[in-house]
Amino acid sequence: MTEKLIVIGAGMATGRMLEHLFDAGAEYDVTLFNAEARGNYNRIMLSPVLSGDKTYGEIVTHDDAWYAEHNVNCRFGERIAGINRAAKTVTAENGDVLPYDKLVFGTGSNPFIIPMPGHDLEGVIAYRDLEDTERMMDLGPDNKCVVIGGGLLGLEAAAGMAARGVDVTVVHIMGHLMERQLDEAAGYLLRRALIDKGITVKCSANSKEILGENGKVKALLLDDGTELPCDLLVMAVGIRPNVKLAQDSGLAVGKGIHVDDQMLTSDADVLAVGECVEHDGAIFGLVAPLYDQAKVAAQTLMGAQAQFVQKELSTKLKVTGCDLFSAGDFADGEGREDIVFRDPARGVYRRLVIENNVVKGAVMYGDTADSNWFFGLIRDKTDIADMRETLIFGPAYQGGTPLDPLAVVAALPRDAEICGCNGICKGQIEDAIAAGATDLGAVRATTKASGSCGTCTGLVEQVLAVTLGDDFVIPAAASICGCTDMTHEDVRRMIKSQRLTSMPAVWQECGWKTSCGCHVCRPALNFYLLADWPLEYQDDPQSRFINERKHANIQKDGTFSVVPRMWGGITTPDELRAIADAADKYMVPTVKVTGGQRIDLLGVKSEDLPAIWADLNAAGMVSGHAYSKGLRTVKTCVGTDHCRFGTQDSTGLGIKLEKELWGSWTPHKLKLGVSGCPRNCAEATCKDIGVICVDSGFQVSIGGAAGMDLKETELLVQVATEQDAIDVIKAVTQLYRENAKYLDRIYKWMGKVGLEWIKATVESDRDALVERFELSQTIYRKDPWAEHIETKADRYRPLTNLALEAAE
Amino acid sequence: MTDWIDIASLDDVPQRGARVVKTALGCVAIFRTAEDEVFALDNACPHKAGPLAEGIVHGKSVTCPLHNWVISLDTGEAQGADDGSVATYPARVESGRILLSRAALRARVAA
Numbered sequence: 001m002t003e004k005l006i007v008i009g010a011g012m013a014t015g016r017m018l019e020h021l022f023d024a025g026a027e028y029d030v031t032l033f034n035a036e037a038r039g040n041y042n043r044i045m046l047s048p049v050l051s052g053d054k055t056y057g058e059i060v061t062h063d064d065a066w067y068a069e070h071n072v073n074c075r076f077g078e079r080i081a082g083i084n085r086a087a088k089t090v091t092a093e094n095g096d097v098l099p100y101d102k103l104v105f106g107t108g109s110n111p112f113i114i115p116m117p118g119h120d121l122e123g124v125i126a127y128r129d130l131e132d133t134e135r136m137m138d139l140g141p142d143n144k145c146v147v148i149g150g151g152l153l154g155l156e157a158a159a160g161m162a163a164r165g166v167d168v169t170v171v172h173i174m175g176h177l178m179e180r181q182l183d184e185a186a187g188y189l190l191r192r193a194l195i196d197k198g199i200t201v202k203c204s205a206n207s208k209e210i211l212g213e214n215g216k217v218k219a220l221l222l223d224d225g226t227e228l229p230c231d232l233l234v235m236a237v238g239i240r241p242n243v244k245l246a247q248d249s250g251l252a253v254g255k256g257i258h259v260d261d262q263m264l265t266s267d268a269d270v271l272a273v274g275e276c277v278e279h280d281g282a283i284f285g286l287v288a289p290l291y292d293q294a295k296v297a298a299q300t301l302m303g304a305q306a307q308f309v310q311k312e313l314s315t316k317l318k319v320t321g322c323d324l325f326s327a328g329d330f331a332d333g334e335g336r337e338d339i340v341f342r343d344p345a346r347g348v349y350r351r352l353v354i355e356n357n358v359v360k361g362a363v364m365y366g367d368t369a370d371s372n373w374f375f376g377l378i379r380d381k382t383d384i385a386d387m388r389e390t391l392i393f394g395p396a397y398q399g400g401t402p403l404d405p406l407a408v409v410a411a412l413p414r415d416a417e418i419c420g421c422n423g424i425c426k427g428q429i430e431d432a433i434a435a436g437a438t439d440l441g442a443v444r445a446t447t448k449a450s451g452s453c454g455t456c457t458g459l460v461e462q463v464l465a466v467t468l469g470d471d472f473v474i475p476a477a478a479s480i481c482g483c484t485d486m487t488h489e490d491v492r493r494m495i496k497s498q499r500l501t502s503m504p505a506v507w508q509e510c511g512w513k514t515s516c517g518c519h520v521c522r523p524a525l526n527f528y529l530l531a532d533w534p535l536e537y538q539d540d541p542q543s544r545f546i547n548e549r550k551h552a553n554i555q556k557d558g559t560f561s562v563v564p565r566m567w568g569g570i571t572t573p574d575e576l577r578a579i580a581d582a583a584d585k586y587m588v589p590t591v592k593v594t595g596g597q598r599i600d601l602l603g604v605k606s607e608d609l610p611a612i613w614a615d616l617n618a619a620g621m622v623s624g625h626a627y628s629k630g631l632r633t634v635k636t637c638v639g640t641d642h643c644r645f646g647t648q649d650s651t652g653l654g655i656k657l658e659k660e661l662w663g664s665w666t667p668h669k670l671k672l673g674v675s676g677c678p679r680n681c682a683e684a685t686c687k688d689i690g691v692i693c694v695d696s697g698f699q700v701s702i703g704g705a706a707g708m709d710l711k712e713t714e715l716l717v718q719v720a721t722e723q724d725a726i727d728v729i730k731a732v733t734q735l736y737r738e739n740a741k742y743l744d745r746i747y748k749w750m751g752k753v754g755l756e757w758i759k760a761t762v763e764s765d766r767d768a769l770v771e772r773f774e775l776s777q778t779i780y781r782k783d784p785w786a787e788h789i790e791t792k793a794d795r796y797r798p799l800t801n802l803a804l805e806a807a808e
Numbered sequence: 809m810t811d812w813i814d815i816a817s818l819d820d821v822p823q824r825g826a827r828v829v830k831t832a833l834g835c836v837a838i839f840r841t842a843e844d845e846v847f848a849l850d851n852a853c854p855h856k857a858g859p860l861a862e863g864i865v866h867g868k869s870v871t872c873p874l875h876n877w878v879i880s881l882d883t884g885e886a887q888g889a890d891d892g893s894v895a896t897y898p899a900r901v902e903s904g905r906i907l908l909s910r911a912a913l914r915a916r917v918a919a
Contacts, residue, residue, distance in 0.1 A: 516824065516842045519864040519871035519878070542824040546862040546873040554873055558859040606862075799816045799838060799906075801830040802913065 002029045004099060005301070006090050008080055008245070009033070009106035013274030013290040015040035015061055017104065020298035022070045028301070030072045031098060033090075036129055037077030039067060044287060046133045050160030052775075053496060053532075055768055056130060083249040085267055102301055105246055105257055105265070105272035109239035109285075114148070118210025119235070123217035127157045127236045139232060141165035146220045146230040148207055150177040154236035155194065162199050163535055169200040169228050171207055171220065181315050181326045185342075186349050186365040193322045193347070197536075202226075241276045241283055256283045261307045263297040273297045282310060289313070291423045314375045322347075323364075325371040328378040329353070330361030341392045350392055357385045367508070370394035409462040418463060419449040419456045426463055433467045440464065457490065481520035483512050488524065488741040495528050501536040503529065503543070517543075524742035527629065527665060531737045534776035547627035550796070551784045552609055560609060561602040562588075563626035564616045565662065568636045568654035568674075569597030578619030586612050596633030596671065598624055610793040613785035622662075622783035629743070630665045631672075634658040635683065639676035639693070648693035650676035653722055657691075660726060661733065663781040664773070667740040667749070670733065685713045688746040689729055694718075698725040702732060703747040703755070711747045714755055716762065731762045731769035738772075812900070812907035818844065821906070826861040826870070829908070833916060836897060837861035838906060839881050841868060846906050847881035848899040854879075854892025 005028040007014050014032075021028060032039075045059040067074050081091045083103070090098050111126030113119050125132050136157060139145060143166050147158045150172025158168045170177075176187030177194075191201050206223035210233060219229045241256035252258040252266035256278030263271045273293040275284060284290060292308060299306035314327030330353045341350040348366035352359055352374070358381050362374040373395045377384060390397040414427030424447050432446045443460055444450055450460045464472045479485050486494070491510055500506045503525055507517065517525065522543035529537040541549045552560035564579065579599055583591050590602040604612055613623075625632060636654030640646040654674040661672075673684030674691040684690030686706040690713045692699040697720040701713035716732060719725050735758060740749035750758060762769065788796075821827045821840040828835040828851050837851035837860050845868070851861050858874030868881045878887040884896040895916065898909035 515867050518866045518869075519876065522864060522866065542822055542865065545864065550862070554859075554862060556856070556874065558857075558862070794820075795822070795827070798830045798835065799820060799827040802813070803830055803832045 002027050003101040004028070005030045005102045005104065006098060006100040007032045007104045007106060008090075009108055009274070009276075010036070010038075010040045010062075010076065011106050011108045011274055012040070012043055012061070012287060013294045014104060014106035016291050016294035017106075017273055017297045017301075018062075018070070018072070020295055021301060024298070024302060026298075026302050028102075030070070031100075032067070032072050032074050032076075033078055033080060033092070034074075034076045035079050038130070039063070039074060039076060041130070043129075046127075046130070047156040047160055048499075049130075050133050050136055050157065051163045051499075052137075052772065053499070055765065057764070080245055083245070085249055085270070088269065101269065103270045104297065104301075105270065105276055106274045107242040107245060107272075107276045109275040110242045111235070112238045112240050113235055114207070114237060116207060116209055118212055118217070121210055121212040121217045121233075122215055123231065124210060124233045124235065127153050127234050128239075132234075135232065136161050136166075136234065137164070139164060139166045141167075143167065143231045144229055145169070145232045145234065146171060146228050147234045147236060148172075148220070149234075149236035149238070150174065150201070150203065151180070151236065151238070152178060154234070155190075157234050157236055158194070158199050159197065162197050165535065167200075168198075169202065169230075170194070171205045171222070171228070172201070172203045173206060175204050177201070177203065178324070182324060182365070183330055183351060183363050185340075185351070186324065186326075186363050189347055189349055189365050190322055190324065239275065239285065241278065243276060246272070246276070254278050259308075261296075261309075262300045263293055263308060264300065271297050271300060279308060280310060286313060286315070288420070288423050314371070314378075323366060323368040325364040325368040325374075326362065327371075327375045328359070328361035330363050336360065339388075339392045352392060354384070354388075357383050357388075359384060359391075370396075406462055406466055409459065410466045418459050419447075422448040424449040429460060429463045430467050433464060438464070438468060438472065480524060481518055483514040483517050483521050484510055486510050491525070492528055492532075492739075492741075495532055501529065501533045503540065519545075523548075527667065527742050530665060530780075531776070534779050548629070550606065550609065551623055551625075551627060551788060552604070553627045555602065557603075559603045559605055561600050561626070562604050562609070562612055562616075563594065563598055563600045563624040564621035565624040565658070566598040566621075567658050568634055568651050570636075570651060570655065571598075575619060575621060578616060578621065582612050582615045585615070594626070596626070597635050598626075598633065600626065607797045609796050610789045614789050617783070617786055617789070623785045625662065628665065629668050630663070631658070631661040631670050634661075634672040634674060635687070636674045637676050637681035639674075643676060645679060646676035646693070647695050648676055648698065648722075650674045650682065650691075650693050653691065653693070653698075653725065654682075656722070657726060657729060660730065660777075663784075664733065664737070664777060665780060666733065666737055667742050668745045670736075670746070672729070686711070687713065689713075689732065691725060691729075696720070698722065700725055700728050700732075702758070703750040705745060705747045709747070714750075716755070716759060727766060727770050728762060730773045731766045732758065734769040734773035734776075735761055735765075737776075811910050812902075813910050813913070815906045815908050818846070818901055818904050818906055821846070824865040826863070826865060828859075828861045831913065831916075835859075835861070836908070836913075838899065838908075839865055839870060841865060841881070844901065846899045846901055848897040848908055849879070849881065849884055850894045852894060853877055854886060854894055855890065860894070 010032055040062040042059045042061050048054040079093045081093050083090050088100055111128045125135055145161055145166050145168050147154045147170045150170050158170045162168045176184045177190050194201055207220055208223050209221045211219045211221055217233050219227045221227050243253045243257055246257040247253045257265055257272040257276050259265055259272050259277045259279050263273055265272050274290050296306040296308040335355055337354045339352045351363045353361040359377045364371055384391055412426050416426045418424055418426050428447050429449055432443055437443045437446045440461055450457045480488055494510055498509055500509055506525055523545055526540050526543040530539050547553050552562055554560055583601055586604055586608050588601045588603055592600045594600050634654040634657045636651045639650030671687045672689045673682040673687040675682040675684040676693045678692055684692055686704040690701050690704055697718055699718045701715045704713035705711040717728055736746055821838055823840055824842050826837050826839045828837050835851035837849050839847045851859055853860055853872040855877045856874055858872040860870050860872055862873045863870040869878050871878050877890050880887055884894045886892045897912040900907050
């Protein structure tokens with residue numbers, strides 16, 4: 001008979017343990033209780049959810065289908081009332097009594113709430129689960145928030161909210177931030193970086209009382225009398241293992257639930273894993289040891305021998321885009337010496353703590369590229385006497401010729417960790433390869449290595465290359481340009497997963513070989529950064545092609561063309577007169593009607609651009625972005641206003657679309673068309689996005705082309721209302737902005753990801769996509785001409801005129 | 809020494825950017841790199857006379873906006889497979905001001 005296994009808590013450790021059990025084909029009848037009304041998700045990724053980088057759906061690790069496939073009886077949203085270990089039964093909150101053969105505690109931890117006056121006011125929360133995250137996501141630029149706690153969790157909460165425009169103050173009781181991971185100097189650099197992001201940081205600050213009004217939080221009062229007003233107060237001061245239930249059941253409990261090396265508690269039929277356990281005096285908060293525990297617990301449940309061993313831990317973090325690393329013991333002490341390296345301009349700081357010619361601890365800030373090497377020195381207690389002089393500069397300076405990277409990988413032991421996110425060692429990858437996983441995709445599918453953040457993709461490929469020899473050719477996917485070996489897709493993934501929000505960060509993290517890129521990669525990076533981080537990243541005009549830098553199209557003789565916007569192709573006599581006047585005044589040699597239903601003034605001199613724009617602005621016209629990788633035009637027919645066949649107001653919809661979408665940057669140019677009936681006079685079915693109005697609504701189709709390639713659009717969705725059509729178009733535009741390779745039109749992108757994926761994603765994520773599109777448009781939906789007249793007019797003129805000087 | 813002409817403040821030229829100086833014989837492009845070095849070149853690509861000042865500046869090179877020829881700011885030589893060169897003029901920065909060599913510009917007139 002199949003044994004019954006009851007698991008209490010659907011967290012990261014128990015989720016991983018169940019995976020191991022099912023992967024090994026263990027015969028258990030599993031019931032999974034969870035107090036949160038949902039299954040396993042990746043709690044570490046709540047920060048990207050908070051900052052808007054990911055959605056909850058993306059961080060779910062096990063979905064309903066997975067539980068169903070493994071016959072897991074899910075009881076989410078239910079707590080346990082009691083446990084009778086003698087009878088081996090668990091009583092659920094609703095009175096159900098369930099027998100077990102084995103019981104696993106995964107009750108995790110509780111956030112610690114300082115019991116100061118006012119801690120029970122509405123609006124005082126911890127940062128622990130999705131509900132907390134959602135509370136923070138509800139805040140906007142009009143809100144103030146105070147975060148108590150300058151540790152990792154508190155700073156991630158602060159940074160996530162600051163990214164949403166919230167006015168955030170961090171209150172930390174210690175003298176510097178993250179004092180457990182960082183020394184004072186690194187803490188200072190971190191503080192400076194946070195202040196640069198607009199976050200107020202108060203260290204050595206004692207909270208006295210939380211002030212409220214009508215039962216709701218109003219402000220935090222500090223010891224020194226300072227009052228910090230807030231709409232929400234987040235307390236992120238630490239966690240405590242959740243041992244209540246274990247204690248009530250009579251299990252041995254200290255700081256956490258006592259477990260032995262097999263993860264067994266004081267009862268041989270009861271195991272515990274995760275943040276709720278205490279092993280050999282230690283409790284655990286980082287994910288790597290939890291995953292180790294999960295593996296051991298699974299082995300124990302299957303009757304196999306396994307042993308949990310605590311490892312020397314290092315912390316490699318990214319807080320709000322700042323790289324941090326610390327390992328070992330870096331407190332000052334007798335007989336300890338420091339080696340310190342600072343480069344304030346680059347914001348780089350490194351400190352090694354040495355004792356008896358052995359590295360005891362390391363702190364790195366800003367540049368953590370060599371952290372693994374230093375960690376290895378600490379772990380292996382390497383004698384560093386011979387390399388002491390150059391030690392701080394890292395492995396590249398330790399004499400000899402630089403090693404071939406493949407040789408370095410070949411020399412790694414089997415237990416060297418390759419994928420930090422999933423705790424996958426080189427040996428596991430080698431085993432997977434021996435079992436038939438002979439390319440990156442297969443290794444990723446079977447071991448999960450490189451499947452999370454993707455930073456170790458290159459290493460995994462090198463393990464493949466070393467193991468398979470000539471049978472494996474590292475796929476030569478085309479890199480962006482000669483500055484890097486990475487593809488557009490890899491770089492986009494890195495920008496998102498590593499929160500790279502500046503071009504130097506991308507160059508650094510992705511190993512650019514040139515000092516500042518080239519004309520191929522810089523425009524692509526500029527687009528990726530502004531599309532993924534509209535608030536954090538500042539558009540760099542010097543990384544744009546001249547047309548986008550000067551908001552006009554360069555012509556072969558160095559003059560420019562000027563195209564004012566005509567919303568939906570509609571103009572007025574006044575506008576036409578202003579265009580005619582401008583053409584006369586600036587002696588425009590050619591005036592042409594374009595295919596996008598507007599008028600092009602060709603042959604304007606660079607120095608005349610601000611003046612002609614000012615004249616057009618004065619007549620109410622703005623830039624038509626005829627030069628941009630962005631929204632160009634929305635071509636329309638006359639629709640129901642005049643046409644006897646029109647079914648809807650196509651002109652009106654076109655104007656609305658253009659007013660919503662203008663100014664947005666996209667991977668390549670974006671042209672729309674709206675036709676009022678299937679006769680399709682606006683030629684909507686060869687546009688990037690086309691709308692055909694029919695009696696019953698609006699057919700939105702995408703992926704047309706009428707250039708070097710000819711393509712008819714394919715139907716994305718038919719919707720009933722104009723608003724639905726606008727929302728769907730915003731959503732698909734945003735999806736394209738977030739995912740496509742720079743300079744791929746929609747049809748090319750669609751060829752790579754497939755129309756079905758686009759359909760499904762637009763359907764499931766429509767609201768979130770629209771929201772992100774709107775967020776970006778708060779920055780970019782404006783007239784660049786007006787802005788340049790105001791701030792950059794002199795850039796369009798020569799520096800000086802030396803014609804007389806030189807002729808002397 | 810009057811051999812140097814004060815053209816403008818360094819801040820008038822954006823980093824990784826360029827501005828032009830008009831002369832009787834066409835424009836000279838003044839480039840400023842990310843490291844704040846300045847270079848002066850004829851503002852005409854050897855290929856089809858594209859305005860180099862409108863190009864993207866990277867390292868010590870500029871890419872012509874018309875057909876992506878890459879020109880070395882140091883030597884004026886076209887890089888890679890392309891063949892050609894443009895004239896360069898001595899330029900330097902002193903106390904935040906960009907200075908151009910008067911003699912070199914005069915020689916250009918005479919040539």
